[in-house]
Amino acid sequence: MAAPVVSLTSTISFHGLKLLCHKKYQVLYRFQKEIVSVNQHSQASSSFRLLSKNPLVSHPDSDIVRFSAALSVEQVKKYLNPSFMSLVVVGSMAFDAIETPFGKSDKIIGGAATYIAYSASNFTKPIKQISVVGGDFPQSELDALTARGVQLEGVQIKKDEKSFFWSGRYHMDMNTRDTLETQLNVLENFSPVVPESYQDCEFLMLGNLVPAVQRSVIQQMKKRPKLIVMDTMNFWMEIALADLKDVLTMVDVLMVNDSEARELSHEYSLVKAANKILTMGPKYLIIKKGEHGALLFHDNHVFFAPALPLEDVFDPTGAGDTFAGGFIGHLAKTKDISFDNMKTAIIMGSAMASFCVEKFGTQRLIEITRKEIDERLGEFVELVNFDIDLV
Amino acid sequence: MAAPVVSLTSTISFHGLKLLCHKKYQVLYRFQKEIVSVNQHSQASSSFRLLSKNPLVSHPDSDIVRFSAALSVEQVKKYLNPSFMSLVVVGSMAFDAIETPFGKSDKIIGGAATYIAYSASNFTKPIKQISVVGGDFPQSELDALTARGVQLEGVQIKKDEKSFFWSGRYHMDMNTRDTLETQLNVLENFSPVVPESYQDCEFLMLGNLVPAVQRSVIQQMKKRPKLIVMDTMNFWMEIALADLKDVLTMVDVLMVNDSEARELSHEYSLVKAANKILTMGPKYLIIKKGEHGALLFHDNHVFFAPALPLEDVFDPTGAGDTFAGGFIGHLAKTKDISFDNMKTAIIMGSAMASFCVEKFGTQRLIEITRKEIDERLGEFVELVNFDIDLV
Structure with missing residues (x-):
């Protein structure tokens, strides 16, 4: 599959799940530590905060975060599916x-x-x-x-x-x-x-x-x-x-x-x-x-x-x-x-x-x-x- | 009096007291906090570590620390005299x-x-x-x-x-x-x-x-x-x-x-x-x-x-x-x-x-x-x- 490109402040829909990405020091910090972490967001049950580098995201160059091209739908589902x-x-x-x-x-x-x-x-x-x-x-x-x-x-x-x-x-x-x-x-x-x-x-x-x-x-x-x-x-x-x-x-x-x-x-x-x-x-x-x-x-x-x-x-x-x-x-x-x-x-x-x-x-x-x-x-x-x- | 100029790694004699200045993160950190502090150094009783910005030292630009020109002998003595x-x-x-x-x-x-x-x-x-x-x-x-x-x-x-x-x-x-x-x-x-x-x-x-x-x-x-x-x-x-x-x-x-x-x-x-x-x-x-x-x-x-x-x-x-x-x-x-x-x-x-x-x-x-x-x-x-x- 093609890797979706997400602006750090944008919201995207992905397989029925909304991703909400914030640009924060917190995010950059997490990147440095390479922690894989998808957190359920507070407002809506279907929106998430994405704090992950690997395997979901490649690098926070400027204001853009890119999903890794190698990522399969199953991998994304694994990280985004609440169950x-x-x-x-x-x-x-x-x-x-x-x-x-x-x-x-x-x-x-x-x-x-x-x-x-x-x-x-x-x-x-x-x-x-x-x-x-x-x-x-x-x-x-x-x-x-x-x-x-x-x-x-x-x-x-x-x-x-x-x-x-x-x-x-x-x-x-x-x-x-x-x-x-x-x-x-x-x-x-x-x-x-x-x-x-x-x-x-x-x-x-x-x-x-x-x-x-x-x-x-x-x-x-x-x-x-x-x-x-x-x-x-x-x-x-x-x-x-x-x-x-x-x-x-x-x-x-x-x-x-x-x-x-x-x-x-x-x-x-x-x-x-x-x-x-x-x-x-x-x-x-x-x-x-x-x-x-x-x-x-x-x-x-x-x-x-x-x-x-x-x-x-x-x-x-x-x-x-x-x-x-x-x-x-x-x-x-x-x-x-x-x-x-x-x-x-x-x-x-x-x-x-x-x-x-x-x-x-x-x-x-x-x-x-x-x-x-x-x-x-x-x-x-x-x-x-x-x-x-x-x- | 004229302000002596001290390289951060040099040792100088000043009114009978030897000053030993180290360039360390510690020093820079202390500078940011503007802490006035002269610590007796471990090796010799007459050598000191200088961690002070004000009034002893003006600014840590590159590798040089300068004593403030306004500093009197008495002021220096006050900070350097162990008593x-x-x-x-x-x-x-x-x-x-x-x-x-x-x-x-x-x-x-x-x-x-x-x-x-x-x-x-x-x-x-x-x-x-x-x-x-x-x-x-x-x-x-x-x-x-x-x-x-x-x-x-x-x-x-x-x-x-x-x-x-x-x-x-x-x-x-x-x-x-x-x-x-x-x-x-x-x-x-x-x-x-x-x-x-x-x-x-x-x-x-x-x-x-x-x-x-x-x-x-x-x-x-x-x-x-x-x-x-x-x-x-x-x-x-x-x-x-x-x-x-x-x-x-x-x-x-x-x-x-x-x-x-x-x-x-x-x-x-x-x-x-x-x-x-x-x-x-x-x-x-x-x-x-x-x-x-x-x-x-x-x-x-x-x-x-x-x-x-x-x-x-x-x-x-x-x-x-x-x-x-x-x-x-x-x-x-x-x-x-x-x-x-x-x-x-x-x-x-x-x-x-x-x-x-x-x-x-x-x-x-x-x-x-x-x-x-x-x-x-x-x-x-x-x-x-x-x-x-x-x-």
Whole structure:
């Protein structure tokens, strides 16, 4: 096929998809790094921002970007078809009742997959959800997720059962909490089914859940996703360690908090803990430290992302899941799973988490605007940006 | 006087002082920021690196830097005379006995001013020490400090008394410790005397000590130093709060740890604590969080510096003082007290502290080389460096 020529500021139609190309420093910067990245644009579902050099685009000479002549329709489709960017999220969708030193919530919508989906939907669409709810889960909440680009074909609705319920109380430091009540309900015998329409997924986010359920989803994928990220918690280390260790051998990235990393590795030093966990399966390890930020380990490399210092942490429920959603959302959006891009993804996750804690439950995540996210990313840059000369 | 012309790579003699000028990106960068800075060079005590634009140097056109014609001998002397860069350090010089989960030390040399001086001597000389020791303090330790450029005219030696002694035990997390024994000894009635030769100091570092002693040093300075930095601890908040609050009104930068910031402000949120403390006198506040890094607050700005993730923290004694020494040492070296340069200074402090904890007491600080410091600064850059585009 002939290579279409696109002015950087023009909009073109291509196989039914509109391409909108912006001339920005951002674009030039991306070119230098040769990152292949087609991002869904905000305004219209069928318009895209093209940030790619190779193979889509040859060179940004003056104001013209040229598609590579060698590019096939299939290659273009691969990069432009939203289904190729799809993200599958597994996790609970639930009710929470939360007490903090600052207030007390009614029974509100929660669950790892809920937070992940709300967070990730700021970066990529569609999100293909796998979960289970009872007949008590409000249709309006499902509709709200659908409106955000979350597909629910993989969400089982058990009309005669009740949704998972968790109730907890946070202490003043917000890093520790007591579980007041847990009702497994629909989660007790949850057997996930991956719909056929989810099989093309490239990114799989295993939210915190029974390790055997996480494994079942991986095993149902006919083609291994490009990247599998797993969240888990100390509870599973205590009652399902063998399963958890088995899932560890199947994933690329593990996310745990600092005390969980210590528990899993039997090492107090987080560096030693990371070294040990990286021999258990995952090639990347993220250790979340709450208000103290997060560490990313890979081989001998380590990256640190701070948490934004906030005047008030109102409710930390879901902050870890929101972090995970920002992380996987950014990776799915950019389709770049390099260590460098994971750094950026962790900053995105940290920014999203900083919103989550400002109000009860998912409330703040639902209100959030693109402009607010950008402003907060700017605050992160300010927060850690320094000049250094050698001594 | 006529303006001397200096090639950027040449060495010239000027009023008995040798100037060595390097052409480096570093230099050009500094020029853009118009930072006036004359740094003592490493090799010879009488050679200097010239990083200044105004008033010393006019413009870096090609390979030539020209001194401003308007420059007087006195002005040049002011910038080139080491005494104008002098740093005064106040604090204890003492014996410590330390127990950690990894080992136990004999009675070893410690004290805030000792750690600060060792750390700062990597950045600037001379360091003018104010302290008090007993007849039991080894002459060899005093000689070792002198060899590092630490002047001891302000150190009182009370031959018939004993030096301050502290003994403590750290817990596994290394953030908490129990004091096993404290013998104030010479510190009990310490009345500091600022020698005449210290009066030209531009930077004053008040190490953790009785607030009244810190105040006495400030009051003895005939001309207020360009920058006064104060360290303190919860102990003084409990037994000498009025004095401490009085000293706060006299200083520019306060350093405390997170629990001390909370105690001083009666606020749990560190952001709220910072806002309150910044109304008590200091224009800058550094909150040290140990292994979780440090925060710098000023007006509505906040900067975060991580701690380097270490395999082993062997002994955290003196880490805070070492941090302070790197911080004030960098500022005294660069003579730039802007918020931006304080960010860099905090990274320098963090790098120095990361060495301190690797061995018992001051041992690691004494061995440290310039190359090791530069390598560690590189690790800090790697640790927090990320690329970000807006969403």
